[in-house]
Amino acid sequence: MNETDAVRSATLRARAEIDLAALRANVRSLRAHAPGAALMAVVKADAYGHGALACARAAVEAGASWLGTATPQEALALRAPGAGVPAGVRVLCWLWTPGGPWREAIEADLDVSVGGMWALEEVTAAARLAGRPARVHLKADTGLGRGGCAPGDWAGLVAAALAAEADGLLRVTGLWSHFACADEPGHPSIDAQLTRFREMVAHAEQQGVAPEVRHIANSPALLTLPDSHFDLVRAGIALYGVSPSPEIGTPADFGLRQVMTLTASLALVKNVPGGHGVSYGHHYVTPGATTLGLVPLGYADGIPRHASSTGPVLVEGKWRTAAGRIAMDQFVVDLGGEEPPPGTEAVLFGPGDRGEPTVEDWAQAAGTIGYEIVTRIGTRVPRVHVNAADTAGTADGTGDVSDVTK
Structure with a gap:
């Protein structure tokens, strides 16, 4: 197992993966503008x-x-x-x-x-x-x-x-x-x-x-x-591959790619009956028997509380939405009866390649701008810098991991 595999397979509560190859490509694209x-x-x-x-x-x-x-x-x-x-x-x-x-x-x-x-x-x-x-x-x-x-x-x-x-x-x-x-x-x-x-x-x-x-x-x-x-x-x-505003265009319109991907490992998956209140204030009540997944990130990690009941998450290829209030350290998604095992990856945002939400999706969910979404991600979330070596000339664009910081 090489360094890249070791870091990527490490058990982390959450991680913000920073694609330095994407950042370098963005610099080159911006210079062309x-x-x-x-x-x-x-x-x-x-x-x-x-x-x-x-x-x-x-x-x-x-x-x-x-x-x-x-x-x-x-x-x-x-x-x-x-x-x-x-x-x-x-x-x-x-x-x-x-x-x-x-x-x-x-x-x-x-x-x-x-x-x-x-x-x-x-x-x-x-x-x-x-x-x-x-x-x-x-x-x-x-x-x-x-x-x-x-x-x-x-x-x-x-x-x-x-x-x-x-x-x-x-x-x-x-x-x-x-x-x-x-x-x-x-x-x-x-x-x-x-x-x-x-x-x-x-x-x-x-x-x-x-x-x-x-x-x-x-x-x-x-x-x-x-x-x-x-x-x-x-x-x-x-x-960093985030559009300054939706009015002027998407990142793709300008040849840019989102640099940060934020993920977490589901901490718990459980069955609950219909009518079950979820999170503080019970602003979400399950409409029927279902499964709930616990995402171990909250507003102490920079996840905006204003995105309660609206923040999108990709779990096993499907978009889920924050069910009820986002708390300090965690929030819940309704998995609709599906039962992925604890530890399954939940993607809060990324460049969109896998159909995951983007920074702009979270900005819209929270009624804010993309700048705030990325800059508020807290120090409890490790930054994992990948593709540290300039591999612009390689076929697959893969590279090494430069560091893991908190």
Whole structure:
């Protein structure tokens, strides 16, 4: 038995299998959608629940030249000894609060985002202490109304950044922004934000900023708005084979494949009579004599409680639905009289090859978005990374298991 067989046959309560071959293929497909731009693989929030280090390495292997994180701690982990991220790959982190680890970021050769004067003051002070210039992306608020510098304050921020650059304290390596409604085709804010971004970039460049990259395209813009690609595109949820929204298309429409498959082993199968209440509150009562299967996953594992009575599960080739409330550690499915043995695999979601539900099916069942479904899968569920070796040229696409993490 080789390592792959050993891990796959291990008795696990549940597992989130992460197909790194699918992730690499997604990177290549996304690069084809934006051939004139570099690609940033966004691996924030532990790579949307998929395992940041393994996914970052796989993305780089497939041609991503940038990595993106929200917090500086996430970015610093990518630069840590043994992380396996090549030194030449740029890493940008953008979610800063006062007192953040600016000096550590500078010394780790990270790119940092600055969207206000307070941040510029802190990063320049840190650069003095570090004795080397910071790599700074100036962020413009072009209409999202969240992070970034407001248009009325942009001239002042640009002037201050250029003064700090002249003093050798920083290098403005990027100008960037973020869309509010790129996942809603035709939304009027899209063109308005693009126009505002061009204007703010033009002002900065006229004043003397010479950025390495300009970027505004997130996953939906990467897939549907070629005019937004500029020098760099940021692939987030699309990297993991989940569509940014059903309105713009399915993963297959864009040549993408879902990376995560979530399974569990049935913990119990039992016969019950008709009229039997199931789970808290008895919101489900068996319509007749049947069998119930116990799935050992619950909202403590990230299974949304809002999907009670609606969440789909594939058991022995048939879709079943969560019967009643999803509890903290478990939920029940009505097996309709069938009696699979305990330990039988229950597939909550996967790419759909075997007819199983997908992330989008769970998002619809819970009234949320696919982003939330994958990122909320908790730490009690081991991530099993498969196809760690790049086997794009092989016939069957099989590969080895890279690691099993919790």
